Amino acid sequence: MKLTEQQKNRVEDLLSRMTLEEKIGQMNLESPSIVGGFDVPFEELIEMMTDGRISQEEFQKIMSTATRDFHEEDIRAGLVGAMMGDDPVKANELQKIAVEESRLGIPLIMGFDVIHGLRTVYPIAIAEAGAFDEDLFERTARIAARESRAHGIGWNFAPMIDVARDCRWGRVSEGPGEDAYLASRFARAKIRGLQNDRTSPENYVAACLKHYVAYSACESGRDYNTTSMSISQLHNVYLPPFKAAVEEGAASAMASFNDLNGVPCTVNPYTLRELLKGAYGMDGFVVSDANGIKECVTHGIAEDDRDAGIQSANAGLDMDMGTHIYKDYLKEAVESGAVSMEVLDDAVRRILSVKMWLGLFENPYVSEEAIARYAGKIPAEHAETALEAAKKSIVLLKNEGNVLPLSKKQKISLVGNLAASEEEIIGAWAMSWRNEDCVSILEGLKNSGAEVSYYPCGGPEGEINADEIARACGEGDVVVAVVGELVSMSGEASSKANVELPGKQREMLSLLLEKTRAAGKKLVTVLMNGRPLALGWEEEHLPVLVEAWHLGVQMGNAVAAVLTGEENPSGKLASSFPSVNGQCPIYYSHPNTGRPGSKSKFTSRYLDAPFDALFPFGYGLSYTTFAYSELKAEEDKDCLRVAVRVKNTGDRKGTEVVQLYMQDVTASLVRPVKELKGFSRVELEAGEERTVNLELKKQDMGFYNNQGEYVLEDGLFRIYAGGNSRDCLCAEIRVNF
Secondary structure (H helix, E strand, O other): OOOOHHHHHHHHHHHHHOOHHHHHHHOEEEOOEEEOOOOOOHHHHHHHHHOOOOOHHHHHHHHHHOEEEOOHHHHHOOOOOEEEOOOHHHHHHHHHHHHHHOOOOOOOEEEEOOOOOOOOOOOOHHHHHHHOOHHHHHHHHHHHHHHHHHOOOOEEOOOEOOOOOOOOOHHHHHOOOOOHHHHHHHHHHHHHHHHOOOOOHHHOOEEEEEEEOOHHHOHHHOOOOOEOOOHHHHHHHHOHHHHHHHHOOOOEEEEOOOEEOOEEHHHOHHHHHHHHHHHOOOOOEEEEOOOHHHHHHHHOOOOOHHHHHHHHHHHOOOEEEOOOHHHHHHHHHHHHOOOOHHHHHHHHHHHHHHHHHHOOOOOOOOOHHHHHHOOOOOOHHHHHHHHHHHHHHOEEEEEHHHOOOOOOOOEEEEEOHHHHOOHHHOOOOOOOOOHHHOOOHHHHHHHOOOEEEEEOOOOOOOOOOHHHHHHHHHHOOEEEEEEEOOHHHOOOOOOOOOOOOOOOHHHHHHHHHHHHHHHOOEEEEEEEOOOOOOOHHHHHHOOEEEEOOOOOOOHHHHHHHHHOOOOOOOOOOOOOEOOOHHHOOOOOOOEOOOOOOOOOOOOOOOOOOOOOOOEOOOOOEOOOOEEEEEEEEEEOOOEEEEEEEEEEOOOOOEEEEEEEEEEEOOOOOOOEOOEEEEEEEEEEOOOOEEEEEEEEEHHHHOEEOOOOOEEOOOEEEEEEEEOOOOOEEEEEEEEOO
């Protein structure tokens, strides 16, 4: 995010003319207050919808009937810098007050959670990351930016780039998985998509990195819980995506709820001032998460709201989301010297700079043409990109006997409540979609021309219907069972101790397996879920497993394309899947131990479960097969040049994600057994063989020590290449830096 000299001068001129109250006003993010019969903050109402306490229909009814206070008088007085909301008409009304009726005419910045699309909802991040396709990541973000600006939103609370290694944590659904390198590539692409199309103010937004930082490492996988880790782990695993995004120009960041080594991130000067703004050089601003400043009192690090506000401002927290603590206490804090005017001016300068960069001073309003563009169905090209993203995100986990792809001549019995649901394909933290845009799996199969009959039978909640199961198995040539989680079972405030299939779905699958075997028919299981599930029983007993996640508005068409063979699956897992609950957290890039896990008793293992993942990071099958050979690693001046032969050994065209891993064998700190360092999507015709060349920069072969210093150490390195993190070829090379 760079300003011209003229823009910088305009910011300084404004700053010089602002009163203390107006400066504090810029640091205040408001939400429409619900007044009357439903008196809760807007953020809480959204949370109630996303965690399932109220349905989207109930949410829309409340929003359409409740009286809302949009803080017009405070906006007119220059006491509001930002607003939450996604209504373009209301956005224009509020901007008109800010621009034309406030003393200095400073526009508002309108923010909203656009995590994986606004109207055009594409796959949840943990699914989309499995496409290993940076161009796709960028294009879906660009669509989100355009739709956001057409709704008056200039500021997306996205991307969510927490590295998450514990699938008990509900918000694992919102981020790009367990690997710091993939998350960093994902983060850079999302920033480019959200911010880099500067051809028109209608085409870009200010990104907001979340959640900064280490929120995903919450103890025992419980949301909002404490986080403790070494400095080296913080820098090597959890900070890299944020550093990468800032280097790409991210305009803002959101401080996370959690404490980090005893200091809540909301009031943490080390993470906010020293690292984010200092070492990384972020020139935009930092906002709290909802109620984050006030929660520092509950944490026990602040005596009261005033103390929490002072600590937050001094730590580098520039904007308060929703608590009014800055509004109520900063004036006195500045006048008493508890917060310096330099701290206040730095915060306001950053906020004004983002508004200037967004073009809000010249273009504060949403045009009627832009509003009309999304009044009906979403544009065809947006739906096409969402479909592409959904197809590339599907992961084939098991295909025993090559049951898939199905023939459209087969009569399909589609089983499970989730199969016909439009609401349950969307995924957590999607709030502005419409049913008319959504394609269920049932509808998608019908659209494909398949002969399909639907049998609800059961789902994540409630009882199963044995009579319907018997009918489904008797009437179809093949049974496709759709099982998984409701949207409300993952996302914020949706941590789970049990990450097996919820409800009686395993019982339903067991009965389906018994009936299909007795009838000599095949069973295909499609999973739709927001987190990696513990699938030990399913992998052992079920012949076919398709991980379809929550794929957004085009989910049904994408699943149908994969099941019928129109699309050859190419998705890979961005997170490892455990066999049983007790393996969590589980991830591929773990440090080695003095006694690595094996069948021997006195090693790092369980007595009653495997010690490694059921399905590892990077795993995913295809309707064809790929063979790797001739791995070579050669040292060049600034990099290692890695080459590997990859052959399509099957009878149809397919795409393989070739993955490059590295191990630093001996170092001053114990290093991971493998670390992803590169990847390439390669399309090969049946029988085609190709040399895939990958480059590993020497600068990327180091690590951070426990002083937070990046070091490169000479020594032996193992280079791996393969189709997932477990099944790889290996070459050794000594490298001198």
